[in-house]
Every structure is written in structure tokens, then in C-alpha cells.
Amino acid sequence: MEYAEIVKIVTDVCAAQGFGVDMPIKMNPRLSRTLGRVKYRTSSLGIRVEVMEFSTKCFKDPAKTEDVLRQIILHETAHYLAFKYDGQVHEHDKIFRYWCTRIGCKATGEYITDENSQLIENVKIQYKYDCRCSKCGNHLRYYKRFPNTLDRRVSGCCHAKLDLIQLY
Secondary structure, X not given: OOXXXXXXXXXXXXXXXXXXXXXXXXXXXXXXXXXXXXEEEEEOOEEEEEEEEEEHHHHHOOOOOHHHHHHHHHHHHHHHHHHHHHOOOOOOOHHXXXXXXXXXXXXXXXXXXXXXXXXXXXXXXXXXXXXXXXXXXXXXXXXXXXXXXXXXXXXXOOOOEEEEEXXX
16 A cells, blocks of 8 residues: 555545544654554643654555555544544543544454454554553553663653553
8 A cells, every 4th residue: 555545545534524634644664563653742732643653564564455454544543533533642442442433443452353343453462561650550652671761761641650560
């Protein structure tokens, strides 16, 4: 799938829901742990969407079908629409799932299903550690390896110490 097709799908879906696209859409060759993401930026003016990125490796993989790639695009678009709806960042909560349903996205979390709920592709990556804010419990990111600089970092939400939970 070409970059222009990705931009057209995102633009058309957002327009059909009454929203414009006011962020750049990019292909990122450095994304190796995720298929796509919507990055947010917090400033004194509040939260805004910074960029929607897709993994170049994923979109150049001949094993990925057009339907799987479309579901990845719709998944990230649902994150964007959920944010545009109320200005809040939604992970995979009810509002995010509402937007998934509304735009026809079947990739609501860690796997993609077809119309009959048959598994098409498992997109969950196995991580060993989960990093959360110690004050509010907000999920920040997952790690495959132990992050040796964690003791010097604080959360962006509360500026509190980070908790690292070993998953397995």
C-alpha cells in the first residue's frame, strides 16, 4: 500500500465523521515494536495530536494483506477520532471502541478479526515489563528489556516516579 492511499483513507474516514485532519501522517522506518501510533504532545495550551505514524516495515511486508493494512489504518484513525471527539487521550477504552465500531475497524486491541470474528492476525508483541506512573497508575509504555535509566525518569502526566512491573 502506498503512502498516498494511506493519507486518502485517513482523510476520507475523518471527513465522513465530520472531522478534518490537522496533523501530519508519516511513514516511520524506526517503528519496529508497533504497526502504527498516534503521538500526542502536552504543552501549556493542553494536549494536541502531534503526528500519526505507520511502520514502513509493516506496510512493505508482502505477507500483510490489504485488509490487514486497512484495519491498522482504521485503528490509528479511531485513536485520532476519539481524541478529536473530546480532547482526551483514549487508549483502548469504551470511547475508542465506539469509534472503531463507527468507522468499521475490527482491530480494537491486540489482534485483527474478520466479519466472522475469526483471527486474521495477532498483532500483540510480547513485552516483559510494563511501566506505569506511581501516582495515577497511567500506563506509559512497555519494555522488552529492563530499562537501566528508569530510576532517573519521571512520568509526563504527574511528574512522579515510575513503577516497573514484570509481566512474566
